[in-house]
Amino acid sequence: MKKIGITGQKGFVGSHLYNTLGLRPEDFERVNFEKEYFEIPEKMDEFVQQCDVIVHLAAMNRHPDHEVIYASNVELVKKLTDSLERTCSKAHVLFSSSSQEEKDNLYGKSKKEGREILASWAGKSGGTFTGMIVPNVFGPFGKPNYNSFVATFCYKLTHGETPVIDNDGEVKLIYVGELVQEIIRQIENGETSDAYEVSHTSVNKVSEVLAKLENYKKLYFDNGEIPVLESKFDLNLFNTFRCYFDMKDHYPVQFTQHTDPRGAFVEVIRLGIGGQCSFSTTVPGITRGNHFHTRKIERFAVIKGKALIQLRKIDTDEVLDFYLDGTDPAYVDMPVWYTHNIKNIGDEELYTIFWINEPFNPEDADTYFLEV
Template identity: 60%
Template sequence: MLNIGITGQSGFIGTHLYNTLALDPEKYTRIPFKNEYFTTNVKLKTFVQQCDVIIHLAAMNRHNDPQVIYQTNIELVNQLIQALEDTNSTPHVLFASSTQEERDNQYGQSKKAGRYLLEQWAKKNKAWFTGLVIPNVFGPFGNPYYNSVVATFCHQLTHREQPRIDIDTELKLIYVGELVAQFINYIGIQDSENVADVERKL
């Protein structure tokens, strides 16, 4: 039996993952997470102490000021690391990064830096760490204009709006159900993989 906590549990990917884990209650116990834990140090510490596995999904991906995105995402990682350090907790941490790591934007750079910080924490504390580099995710309950370009295009087409392509490039996609299966697969691997290229492994 593994105790699994998901930061960003209420988000698009987090909801799918949380609900899927519930299908195997004899194997997984879900440790509830609320976004407010990042503003309440005691609650965050209590959360990490209960977990054998933490999947860090919580992140900001849109804001008018790109620097706010970077600072917020790095701060979330640092808060998680601090809670782990303060409680001497060494769960297997899985981090949701993005193929935008290699792009020149603050979201991608925050993901790359966050993955590096957690990798260093794991090495220092002899803990397991898996950094998943994830392409664009689509599937049920994706929010248009927020977390899924596919949802945005579908919304525009069904509302007789004209879809607009801001950057004409190849778009790599993964269905949310397949991504959840990858997370569950890595949960069961008692090892570290600093860069798990989800796109390549599908």
């Protein structure tokens, strides 16, 4: 079992890596890191001494003064290197640099210089170093106006604002989940590579990305329809988009009922993709679920009885409660990385329709059990 520490553990890529490592407790032990350790050499040394592997992700991406970005990023690398030297560490250090290394800006310069400092440490100490040069990263929970233009567009479209394109160029992109898997592969390989270029997984014009997101807003955010998702990029972009809702305001979404003397008709879901639709009954007092998914799209639709649906983003404490009643049918969709459950809180059987975008495969279930 490898003991792995992540500087920038609570950041965009860091949190995804930390949570994904947690899905393999038999292979990896996570060593906790707090950003205050950079200012306390004793704490930094204690952290470094525990680690077989250190993934250095802590960095400043944006600041009005670019000199501040440069100085901050280089200083963080030097503080880590100083600790590695003080503790005589032989850890495998992985560093996330950027494809902006070759551009004439101080952020790119800071990443290149940081990579070279750590490569020099490894050469002198006999440590292992992987300098990863990473393309533009997007995915769930990125900060708008900070991590990615995709995050900015998603936030604006779901909060009544209008995205603006500053430069409609082609952008090489990688989904954060794909990057995390590449980092894990490099951890498992355990080989030195001073300048390893991580391959992008898609190339898109900014306007093409925005057009897809605007379509998701129209079909899904406004009308609850699952759009056509023709590629893995489309699925990843859609799952990213779904994580920017203000869920307390958005859910539960009421269905449109069509009634006549025979009874009522309700359309549960309109699809541009396939998937699996299932039906369950739940006796009073029973709770189903308490699991999360990392890629699947899922809808819970209550058609009879009273239910409490609960969601919690797995690295937070806030629990979102949604009360649904079959007399006024409604649904809640489950974002990726949110553990969720459904409980019958009524006195009669609860009838629920579940839809998920891919049939259940026990060999690749993408279902991880965790209490809400």
